[in-house]
Amino acid sequence: MAESLKVDDKSFKDVVIEAKMPVLVDFWAPWCAPCRSIAPVVDELAGEYAGRVSFAKVNVDENPKLATDYGVRSIPTLLIFKDGKPLTQIVGLRPKAELKKQLDAVIGKG
Amino acid sequence: MDKTHQLIIVGGGPAGLSAGLYASRSKLDTLLIEKAVLGGQILNAEMVENYPGFPQGISGSELGALIAQQATKYGLQTAFAEVQGIEIRGGEKIVSTSEGQFKAKAVIIAGGSGYSKLGVPGEEEFTGKGVSYCAMCDGAFFREQVVAVVGGGNVALNDALFLTGFASKVIVIHRRDQLRAIKILHDRAFANPKIKFLWDTVVESITGDKLVKEIRLRNVKTGKGSSLEVSGVFVAVGLRPNTGYLKKLLTLDAGGFISVNAQMETGVPGVFAAGDIRAGSIRQVVSAAGDGATAAIAAERFLSLV
Numbered sequence: 001m002a003e004s005l006k007v008d009d010k011s012f013k014d015v016v017i018e019a020k021m022p023v024l025v026d027f028w029a030p031w032c033a034p035c036r037s038i039a040p041v042v043d044e045l046a047g048e049y050a051g052r053v054s055f056a057k058v059n060v061d062e063n064p065k066l067a068t069d070y071g072v073r074s075i076p077t078l079l080i081f082k083d084g085k086p087l088t089q090i091v092g093l094r095p096k097a098e099l100k101k102q103l104d105a106v107i108g109k110g
Numbered sequence: 111m112d113k114t115h116q117l118i119i120v121g122g123g124p125a126g127l128s129a130g131l132y133a134s135r136s137k138l139d140t141l142l143i144e145k146a147v148l149g150g151q152i153l154n155a156e157m158v159e160n161y162p163g164f165p166q167g168i169s170g171s172e173l174g175a176l177i178a179q180q181a182t183k184y185g186l187q188t189a190f191a192e193v194q195g196i197e198i199r200g201g202e203k204i205v206s207t208s209e210g211q212f213k214a215k216a217v218i219i220a221g222g223s224g225y226s227k228l229g230v231p232g233e234e235e236f237t238g239k240g241v242s243y244c245a246m247c248d249g250a251f252f253r254e255q256v257v258a259v260v261g262g263g264n265v266a267l268n269d270a271l272f273l274t275g276f277a278s279k280v281i282v283i284h285r286r287d288q289l290r291a292i293k294i295l296h297d298r299a300f301a302n303p304k305i306k307f308l309w310d311t312v313v314e315s316i317t318g319d320k321l322v323k324e325i326r327l328r329n330v331k332t333g334k335g336s337s338l339e340v341s342g343v344f345v346a347v348g349l350r351p352n353t354g355y356l357k358k359l360l361t362l363d364a365g366g367f368i369s370v371n372a373q374m375e376t377g378v379p380g381v382f383a384a385g386d387i388r389a390g391s392i393r394q395v396v397s398a399a400g401d402g403a404t405a406a407i408a409a410e411r412f413l414s415l416v
Contacts, residue, residue, distance in 0.1 A: 032247045033154045033171045037147045060251075067251070071320045073342070074238035074248045091238030095145045095192050097208045 123150020125385025126220035128402030149174025232316030240322025245269035257342035266346035374405035
């Protein structure tokens, strides 16, 4: 199991936008129960996709601007970025198999 | 598909986990299949104050995790997959999932329910972009904005009251001219100056560009259409049991819930149902846990006879 990197308004550009690898960004907040439920699943995926996809977490309470910029109005929302652009949006608590499918699709786009 | 288990439990909420606890303590070879995370719907509840044993109340996420921890302590096996079908082949039940097939002699279906959707244009497109099914999760995104809550039951009014903590105005849209919610919530909602009601009204569509901007409404009595500028639409029109894949196998009631007897037996030998998914459930954690125990004991009896 691996931990996702915590990012904020300042580090977002370096960690996500300019990343060489695809990045899965988990938008969450401490008061959101489904966010707590999906966190360990995302951590597992971070382990399984190590070296192919990097993983980041944005606390929307502390970084409301990032949520606004990317139109996040519901959490948990997972955005998968590639070449600085959000390609896939996954809203709510979803099965791990579905998250893997989405990640594989993004990696597959070469 | 490998070995045949004695028992497969579909669903990892309080009903399925309680069934798993009883079955594994009875040394039944039991596999529990859950599509997302162990704990179930209760994980979304801010506070549970009506589950015995917790006089101070307990958060839903904590209770869900504790139930899961206890259930998996006695050898209950778990798999994470979405169940897509159940088929009877001879004395075996074949459970088809997103991760392949599993087999057992008996099955307990405890898959709970999901949120009902409005089924209107724009709903899917704007989910996560202003359309929400969880006021507690998403309310904070709507500070000083106008939001709509669709529904007239307890959940709708609880959501509306919760949202007044953030939104500048909360409009409750209900298709009837009276509420189904309990009196205490009524009174609180009517007394709250931020909450406004639109009666006899249904949502026809949800529009916007990147985010929700407007909903189109229709009055069911006069047939008159109107529109309303909102940035959020909270849908609270009830729950729908996760039984779409069971129509051919089992007897379902008009709402899609599984009919069972007092032993949680469906009409099919060796197939049981427990918790929110069964007809007549009061949809409480305590009743789900009881159903799970009842179903596990009935399944054990069934297995001892085959």
